[in-house]
Amino acid sequence: MTDPLHSAPPAQIWPSDLALRYRERGYWRGESFGDLLRRLAAEHGTRIAVVGGTTRLSYQDLLDQAEAAACGWLDLGLQPGDRVLVQIPNIAEFFPAVFGLFLAGLVPVYALPAHRRTELVHFARRSGAKALIQADRLDAFDYRPLACEIREAVPEVRHLVVIGEAGAGQIPFSALTRSATPLPQVDPSAVAFLQISGGTTGLSKLIPRTHDDYLYSFIESARISGLTPGSVYLCALPVAHNFPMSSPGVFGTLAAGARVVLSPNPAPATAFALIEAEKVTITGLVPPLALLWMQAAPTTTHDLSSLEVLQVGGAKFIPEAAARVRPTLNCTLQQVFGMAEGLVNYTRLDDPEEIIINTQGRPISPDDEVLVLDDEGNPVPEGEPGHLHTRGPYTIRGYHNEPAANQRSFSEGGYYRSGDIVKRLPGGYLVVQGRAGDHINRAGEKISAEEVEDHLLAHAAVFDAAVVSIPDAFLGERICAFIVLKQGAEAPRAAAIKAFMRSRQVAEFKVPDQVVFVTEFATTAVGKISRNKLRADLRASFLKEDQKS
Secondary structure, eight states, rough: OOOOGGSSSOOOOOOHHHHHHHHTTSSSSSOOHHHHHHHHHHTTSSEEEEEEEEEEEEEHHHHHHHHHHHHHHTTTTTTTEEEEEEEEOOOHHHHHHHHHHHTTOOOEHHHHHHHOOOHHHHHHHHTTTTTTEESEEEEEEEEHHHHHHHHHHHHOOOOEEEEEEOOOOOGGGGOOOSSSOOOOOOOTTTTEEEEOOOOSSSOOEEEEEEHHHHHHHHHHHHHHTTTTTEEEEEEEOOOTHHHHSSSSSHHHHHHTTOOEHHHOOOOOHHHHHHHHHOOEEEEEEOOOOHHHHHHHGGGGGGTTTTEEEEEEEESSHHHHHHHTHHHHSEEEEEEEEEEEEEEEEEEOOTTTTEEEEEEEEEESSOOOOOEEEEESOOOOOOTEEEEEEOOOOOOSSOOTTOOOHHHBBBBBTOEEEEEEEEOOOOGGGGEEEEESSEEEEEETTEEEEEEEHHHHTSSEEEEEEEEEEEEETTTTTEEEEEEEEOOOOOOOOHHHHHHHHHHHHOOOSSSSEEEEEEOOOOOTSSSEEEEEEEHHHHHHHHHHHHHOO
């Protein structure tokens, strides 16, 4: 049953003086997502907006289909402000589906294709979702039985909408058609959608983003990234991730009147063929994929000469790898460092190569306020590492109904404590040093060590578990689980532990890459364990032994 606390409507409110400043300076335009799409259709009409597989949608096609979907959503009985869980892969229908929700005044709650029952039930309960939309399948996975499981676990999710072939008790997305139902006026200061956090504790928190703040973020990002109506953006990462949605991502591309090309996966063979066929000019990758592309590029038969900009974000891109982008792919590297909670930093396209290779960029906005503080909350000298705190016109002031998390994550002055350790250089450029919390950044996916530990502790043979990040040349960080078995328990194989994690119906990227069995964990004199210190000690010990071998 939905927790009444989390069924409350989402909100995101800035202090009145800051809100006034952001409007006066033109950051907040008073335009909703629906307003934006109507304007784009009027300006660009038959220009192709989205390419996904064999589907090609013009801006006018997109508006027509989104308006039809909006009527269909409301005709189901949903009311403006209701939340709808969205789990759609990189297919063209993503856009009429979510713009239909925006036009209807409904609030998408974005999930990733990799998420399974555990995450989806959590998102549905926390958001108070009343509907779910998914594709029928992706590769070998059939989402339709999963949808039924979600509704069984959360009966408030009354409507199951399926793109493709619907199952019993489910509604085909194609059945959401235009009617005489009037579409509401949407307040641009209202929450447009709920995004998932990469939280350091437990399951993800929900991030309310408003029309005003998010449109500013991706429209300015498009300008910084040099997008024009002639640009072609390849969405190779899952489209519901913040990075490929807004940095400048698919929304920034549309705002520029340019073309979005959806890749079903980021593998070089798939993506390179699309770059050649669609004359892609810009794309974004996480570091492991950038390394994979650079490895494959010298021997590809595909013409990649149209590619002008490769963005790399989601995790730190080491300078040695960054320096290889231009000579290998013959394009400009743009480093991106940001967070779903708000602040986004870019290296500029005309920055010196030394800046592009060695930093993660500087903020979007003149009104992005960035503090770099020591453990006691005092500012550190320029060039010294410290904790990143930030606030600004597109950085949230709080999570959706998470009072305890909000107390931890936001200062009294409204600064978001990002959990990142950074150095600030002259000109405001940031160099990311790592994470302060128990947070694993595996190939750009932010994973809570505590969440993985909780699942491992459910295994019948596990007495205790500690999960840490281990540096990995390909993934950036991999998940290593240290496990203490119950007395007398038969030691399972590492593969069995991984299979157990999969049986918990979690995203595959949360399954430990490595399992290490130990006899005990160190404790304090009174038998208590500091989880932070334990993880740090285990990680240090493992790395020390690894260097010896």
